[in-house]
Amino acid sequence: MYYIGIDLGGTSIKVGIVSEEGEILIKTSSATPVKKGFEGVLVRIKELIDEVMIEKKIDKKNIAAVGIGIPGACSQEGFVYFASNLFWKKVPLAERLHEMTGLKVYVENDATVAAVGEYIKGxxxxxxxxxxxxxxxxxxxxxxxxxxxxxxxxxxxxxxxxxxxxxxxxxxxxxxxxxxxxxxxxxxxxxxxxxxxxxxxxxxxxxxxxxxxxxxxxxxxxxxxxxxxxxxxxxxxxxxxxxxxxxxxxxxxxxxxxxxxxxxxxxxxxxxxxxxxxxxxxxxxxxxxxxxxxxxxELKNDAGIIGSGMYAKFNNSSSREIQNYAKMK
Ligand SMILES: [Zn+2]
Structure with a gap:
């Protein structure tokens, strides 16, 4: 199975497909349309997800989950309390992106997912x-x-x-x-x-x-x-x-x-x-x-994509092996 890793910043959105081992198969990016608001940013994220899946000919059934690192604070359920660079306040990010993509979505702070990336691959x-x-x-x-x-x-x-x-x-x-x-x-x-x-x-x-x-x-x-x-x-x-x-x-x-x-x-x-x-x-x-x-x-620009992909993996898995590495929900 594969994971979608998303590094969402106030300036750019980076999206990649990540393997079980944390390798990036393909990645793309775009400017963050901050002025279009929450829904506008969601549409752009969805477009980027579609782009990498089509390019790599990977079907939705082979994507286990999506992870997103956000520049702000959120609940474990993926509800964003605030993300000041995006001008977001109290938005249901995981819920809305799940509705749009049909995929399970996990949201964490961007530095936390980067820490996960460094922990797995860095x-x-x-x-x-x-x-x-x-x-x-x-x-x-x-x-x-x-x-x-x-x-x-x-x-x-x-x-x-x-x-x-x-x-x-x-x-x-x-x-x-x-x-x-x-x-x-x-x-x-x-x-x-x-x-x-x-x-x-x-x-x-x-x-x-x-x-x-x-x-x-x-x-x-x-x-x-x-x-x-x-x-x-x-x-x-x-x-x-x-x-x-x-x-x-x-x-x-x-x-x-x-x-x-x-x-x-x-x-x-x-x-x-x-x-x-x-x-x-x-x-x-x-x-x-x-x-x-x-x-x-070590991971530089890729830390967010790898980390959020791996964050999705840990949250989505119930294997004991994974429990040794990161928190489970
Ligand atoms: Zn301060």
Whole structure:
């Protein structure tokens, strides 16, 4: 049997067919028609599912289930409480997509399904206790505790990005102040860099954006840091410092075997990973037992498709073997 894995973001929808082993057979993607609302996005998802099934000549009877990773919070029944980038509030995603496709649909937070992907096919494979962080526009978290997904009593836990870490110069999109995400996301890097550039127009960063700060991206900041630009390095140092505090908090609370960092920012991990590992040591409680590995994720862009496909598999199966790997419903 096969599974449909869907990575639903505020910018793009990625859909793939995934094998029992977590291999992607085919994938496609499209811009998310956010302005068309919930029903409009559903129609687009259905079109993409049809596209990959027709292309691979795989019939509906060979699809065991659909998994979707969403940028928001949802119940275990696939009811989305909210997904701010999609402007969704209280929508019955699993129920509606099931009505449209006739397939069983399982919904989870996008960072959680990415954690499942890394756990099955990636860098946290075989680890009993693993925490996955995704650093992108925002910051998400996925927890595997005792070989099971942990998302809290109501499915709204593991919100690593909204751990309150310190005072910042702007508020979080969630309405709170001082969230980790406002220090370490791509958005945070850009905001802080712009603030520094108000004072220093000599930075290489300023030249790379042709004097127009609207063109600034996290990638440009990382590129300039690699070239030794002092403003860019200051931005990365600040990010590394706050990320180290966040990771040390997670280590002190959960004592995981591994913390994996994924998402767009992590693709520039070579710039900060060593320093991050050093800085984490300053804040962990049991200092002479520095045993949590801190690694960069492996699956990159495919983590969402593989993870949501595998999430569907685990939720759909009752075999004992699978119970060893992830939570059952
Ligand atoms: Zn927040």
């Amino acid at each position: 860098v946290t494979k075989g680890k009993k206790n693993a925490i996955f962080l995704t650093l992108g526009t925002g910051v998400g978290g996925g927890f595997i505790i005792n070989n099971k997904i942990y998302s809290g009593s109501h499915g709204i836990g593991a919100e690593v990005g909204h751990m309150v870490i310190g005072k910042n110069f702007y508020d979080c999109t969630c309405g709170n102040h001082g969230c980790l995400e406002t220090f370490v996301s791509a958005t945070a890097l850009i905001k802080y860099c712009k603030k520094l550039l108000e004072e220093n127009k000599e930075s290489l960063v300023f030249h790379r954006v042709d004097g127009n700060l609207d063109n600034l991206t996290a990638k440009i900041i990382f590129d300039c840091a690699r070239k030794g630009d002092s403003t860019a390095l200051k931005v990365i140092d600040r990010m590394t410092h706050y990320l180290a505090i966040g990771l040390a908090n997670l280590i002190n609370l959960f004592d995981p075997e591994v913390i994996a960092i994924g998402g767009g920012v992590a693709e520039a991990g070579d710039v900060f990973i060593e320093k991050l590992r050093e800085e984490v040591k300053k804040y962990i409680y049991v200092k002479d037992m520095n045993v949590t590995e801190i690694v960069l994720a």
